[in-house]
Amino acid sequence: MKRTTLSIAICLAAMTGYGQTQDSIMFRRISDEILLHGTCYENLRVLCKTVGHRLSGTPAAAKAVTWGEKAMKEAGADKVWLQKVNVPYWYRGKESLELRLNGSYKKVPALSLGNSEGTGGKPMEAQVVMVGSFDEYKALPEKDVKGKIVFFNYRFRQDFVNSFDGYGDAVAYRWNSPNVAAKRGAAGVIIRSMSTGMDDHPHTGSMHYEDSLAVKLPEMAIGNETADALEAACKKGAVSARMTSECHMMKDMVPSFNVIGEIKGTEQPERIITVGGHLDSWDVGEGAHDDGAGCVQSIEVIRALKAIGYRPRYTIRAVLFMNEENGNKGGHAYADSAVARKEQHVVAFESDAGGFSPRGIGLEMSEAKKNHIRQYKHLFLPYNVYDFDHEEGGVDISPLYHKHKVPMAGLMPDSQRYFDVHHTPNDVFEQVNHRELKLGAAVMAQFVYLVCEHGLE
Amino acid sequence: MKRTTLSIAICLAAMTGYGQTQDSIMFRRISDEILLHGTCYENLRVLCKTVGHRLSGTPAAAKAVTWGEKAMKEAGADKVWLQKVNVPYWYRGKESLELRLNGSYKKVPALSLGNSEGTGGKPMEAQVVMVGSFDEYKALPEKDVKGKIVFFNYRFRQDFVNSFDGYGDAVAYRWNSPNVAAKRGAAGVIIRSMSTGMDDHPHTGSMHYEDSLAVKLPEMAIGNETADALEAACKKGAVSARMTSECHMMKDMVPSFNVIGEIKGTEQPERIITVGGHLDSWDVGEGAHDDGAGCVQSIEVIRALKAIGYRPRYTIRAVLFMNEENGNKGGHAYADSAVARKEQHVVAFESDAGGFSPRGIGLEMSEAKKNHIRQYKHLFLPYNVYDFDHEEGGVDISPLYHKHKVPMAGLMPDSQRYFDVHHTPNDVFEQVNHRELKLGAAVMAQFVYLVCEHGLE
Known part of the structure; x- marks a missing residue:
């Protein structure tokens, strides 16, 4: 009996050890894939240099939708679609x-x-x-x-x-x-x-x-x-x-779209994890940090998880929201659709604080859920992410949080440079560093992997 | 008796609380002083744009020495001097x-x-x-x-x-x-x-x-x-x-200098804390991150502590070392002088990893000393500094460490962008962000304050 107990104890310890090792290995695979083969930086170059700024309702915003749809397909999403949104102009x-x-x-x-x-x-x-x-x-x-x-x-x-x-x-x-x-x-x-x-x-x-x-x-x-x-x-x-x-x-609203791509879940496809950024920008500069970065990082999550052959239990969606800057119509449309379709959203994660070196993941959810995430903090530390103590989400995913009680999380990059360029003619591609951008995408993909593997109940 | 014990306990608790609060307040004062009134960014502009790159032995390096001496005096150092160093050219x-x-x-x-x-x-x-x-x-x-x-x-x-x-x-x-x-x-x-x-x-x-x-x-x-x-x-x-x-x-060595400025300690002036960076650079670009940043941050430590009226127990020295890049003659000259004069060095702290957003302080010293520093980790967290687990110092202060067993520490800024510009024509002033540079200087000054107040035995 003693022996059996010991065996179980050893077995459990080994399993825990194994689980931890598996998570660490997957975190590393995700990071390696993105740091070595990530396409988010090149995607951002194309968005910034061929579309440029893209205020809601403008022809440039429509061009950005076309770009987003194409980029999402190239990333290998199982399914890509446009969700109608009427936006102010x-x-x-x-x-x-x-x-x-x-x-x-x-x-x-x-x-x-x-x-x-x-x-x-x-x-x-x-x-x-x-x-x-x-x-x-x-x-x-x-x-x-x-x-x-x-x-x-x-x-x-x-x-x-x-x-x-x-x-x-x-x-x-x-x-x-x-x-x-x-x-x-x-x-x-x-x-x-x-x-x-x-x-x-x-x-x-x-x-x-x-x-x-x-x-x-x-x-x-x-x-x-x-x-x-x-x-x-x-x-x-x-x-x-x-x-x-x-x-x-302008008096009239203009038809536009959220761009959505997803990887279908293998076990519980009805359960959805959303990662996103917003596709619209102000009408100056190139909307590089705000929020081209969040868009290409979200697309990168899809690309990288596909590239390493990860088969997620839940469905993973990347959403490029329209109209965060002056109306948040895209965020509301996404949440309304989720409610209407009775979708089961596990968590939504937004990147809209610039494509800088990541430092933390803001958590806006119950204390129990926060603590569930925090037990995996040590997995993020080798990627320089240490801060899980702030309540952060994102404007686009906030209707999902408010209307649908979906837990939300927000990427927290280093904030020192953001308000030098935010909403200015100087928010251009050249202000974004390729490694900082990619590391942020890696942390988003790692978070998505973690929730897929360990849930968020 | 019980009452007395309780009183002592309360008293001790209050003192500890007071000490903690005092430290936090001083950390904040230092940070506010540098973020609001810091001159390091302007100093860096002058160094980069009027001197430019400054390889050891060149006329530009001599010009940089003159600049450093002036900047150190303007910062309010009690004493400024040049220390002779022969350097390769x-x-x-x-x-x-x-x-x-x-x-x-x-x-x-x-x-x-x-x-x-x-x-x-x-x-x-x-x-x-x-x-x-x-x-x-x-x-x-x-x-x-x-x-x-x-x-x-x-x-x-x-x-x-x-x-x-x-x-x-x-x-x-x-x-x-x-x-x-x-x-x-x-x-x-x-x-x-x-x-x-x-x-x-x-x-x-x-x-x-x-x-x-x-x-x-x-x-x-x-x-x-x-x-x-x-x-x-x-x-x-x-x-x-x-x-x-x-x-x-070149066959012959060239006479040059380390630039040194200090604030005299009030109680134990014979005990010295050194902060430093290196004044020489490679002969391309402007040596902005490598290591103009470390120089102006070290000068800023002197300026800010003077500006807030801090009277340090120990002597605080800022040193602009010559010849880190291809000989480390300045570092050796400083250590040799310390040995010859039987100086008592408490700790040496170098910034030579770029003027980026600080993340940690590397510690190369005994475990006991590391742990002494680590008990104050929480004081640094509000300044986004969380990593005290790496062994880092600096090339310039390493002879002090090796010859004189002086504990050494190194500023650990975010590393993502450094090797994009390191030793290139693109290591120019425009690559440095004013807030990132200043935060690094603040963390250096906070560290110096901490060691002055709590020692490093």
């Missing part, structure tokens, strides 16, 4: 911002914020009132701001180590300034970009108008160098600005 | 590599390896013999290699997650190929660069000649794209190459 048109800092007007680099209404293409000229915060603005006498262009000079805080904390801290000035300003009679808004950059790139991004407000003020972002110059000039004396912009939201 | 001169892959000769991007002897400026033409490894070379009949130019086509392994492992694996082909080749009568050597780059930059770096060999073969490195083309051509048929190079080691 915001039109930028011509725009300019001129500042009179001393004497004469001079054009400066500027971008209207996404979803905003412009000046109807006509110059709108007014004195500039600079404030450092919403509170400072609200404290000014109404006569001092009425008819003025308000410069919200709130700085992106560089003291946060995780730059997403700085973004979270500052982004209300992009999202909400026209509403705050309109309530006290201002004529327009200029903001300091949501930027860690030591340069002059303006950063676009979405804003919104409160339904209750009849007035829709134009809003433009300027880069840090221009903002510094404007700040200095405002401190010295009177400054005026001339905003001219044609931008507006 | 390797002269590159004109060089070209032409390949006849099909029909006619065409010039390709190539760099002679550092310390190598060229062709005396005269063209040296021979057939190319390609081998994948030393073993493959040794297995060839001598008649097949005699008088030939050997192309050592060993690939930098991209499957290592830590790219320094790939470098360690491949670097013998740069360091030793001319010796291996000469022993069997070859006329010259071409190597595939030690490069993770998906580009055509050749990477220079040091090589050596064995004393026992009378023949000093010329050695040139080519970038990955040229190497791929050469590989393909060699597989097809006969290929020849024409090497022309003037490079040679």
Whole structure:
């Protein structure tokens, strides 16, 4: 009896050891496959250089859908299809911002914020009132701001180590300034970009108008160098600005698509793991980090798992979502379809924080599920992934989480460089490093493998 | 009595709590000071753009010494001085590599390896013999290699997650190929660069000649794209190459300097903590990551600790070492001086792995000392530094470690991008991100603070 017990103990230990070894070996096979033969970097080059930026509703976004479908097929997905999504179409048109800092007007680099209404293409000229915060603005006498262009000079805080904390801290000035300003009679808004950059790139991004407000003020972002110059000039004396912009939201929605590819599960094909990124981008640069990276990494998960001959228990889907930037219609369409079809989603994993070196996997799910994942932390450490303590998912998969209670996870790459290029003309292919991009894809594929093998109950 | 015991317990708990809080607060102050007001990025710009590359013995290296002395003074060091070092001077001169892959000769991007002897400026033409490894070379009949130019086509392994492992694996082909080749009568050597780059930059770096060999073969490195083309051509048929190079080691050593700045310790000034990087670089690019970054970070440690008014118990020294790349004369001079003056060195900390986002601190010291440091790991985690499990120091501080048994530590930044630019014309200021550079400096200053406060016995 003693002997039998011992044998069982040895056997169990050996099995556990074997299981661990098997997982480590598979993690390594996935990493080797992607680091040595990954096609995500080349895919990103093609997306960036032949499609370029691809705002929802534009012909470029339609071209990106065609690219995505082809790339997904080339990756070896068992099935590839397009899922219909109606998306808003915001039109930028011509725009300019001129500042009179001393004497004469001079054009400066500027971008209207996404979803905003412009000046109807006509110059709108007014004195500039600079404030450092919403509170400072609200404290000014109404006569001092009425008819003025308000410069919200709130700085992106560089003291946060995780730059997403700085973004979270500052982004209300992009999202909400026209509403705050309109309530006290201002004529327009200029903001300091949501930027860690030591340069002059303006950063676009979405804003919104409160339904209750009849007035829709134009809003433009300027880069840090221009903002510094404007700040200095405002401190010295009177400054005026001339905003001219044609931008507006089109009345009609435009038909578009999510691109979906999958590997059919062998044992429980009805259970689905989703990995994804978003295919649309802002209408500047090439949407390389945001979020071409997430798209090509998701496609790479399919390609690599196929290439190493892995036969997953569950169905694995890669989804290139449409319209994350200004509506999240793709995310909602995917979640609605999942609910309508009564799909069983095990987990959804998004990469939408740039194609940088991975550091962690954010987990937004029950504590029990988090702890289930965390017991495999040591498997990720050789791939420089150590952080499983943050709640992160992704905008595109959040409707799945909210409507369908699907656990979600988010790739957490190093954040130092993201807000230098985010939503700027400088978010181009050349800003992405091939090894960093591939390592991120490897970690996504490893996570998918892990959930396939060990479930997430 | 019970009450007293309890009081002592509470008191001790409070003190421990207080100590922890104090450390956390100081870590934050250091980080805030550097992320918000750090001058290291601007210092790096000046070094890269006004001095540029600065190989030991060159006028540029002398200019870099002057720059370093000034920067150290501006940082607020209590004392700044130059330490004499005699360094070798390797002269590159004109060089070209032409390949006849099909029909006619065409010039390709190539760099002679550092310390190598060229062709005396005269063209040296021979057939190319390609081998994948030393073993493959040794297995060839001598008649097949005699008088030939050997192309050592060993690939930098991209499957290592830590790219320094790939470098360690491949670097013998740069360091030793001319010796291996000469022993069997070859006329010259071409190597595939030690490069993770998906580009055509050749990477220079040091090589050596064995004393026992009378023949000093010329050695040139080519970038990955040229190497791929050469590989393909060699597989097809006969290929020849024409090497022309003037490079040679100058007979005489040249006087140069380590640049040293220090903050005098308040309680035990005789005990010294050294932080450093190396001031010399290869003679291409701007030596931005290698190792301008380590220099400006070391200066930043002095500046930031001064700026926040920290009064260290021990003396803190920042050292810009001369001649790491091809001789390590600066490191030896510093260690020799330490021995001669009977200096008491507590620890030496080097940054020479690029100005990338920090991930860990390598520790090369006794297990007891390692464990002493590791008990403060949690303090570094908010700064994304989690890895204290590797033995790393630095070339410059290694003589201090070997001759003087001084514990050494090395900053471990993310390694993914380093070997794309290392020793290439592309190691320029623009490759360095301001936040990544500053975070590395913050971690160095935090480490120095920690050792000042808690010792390292």
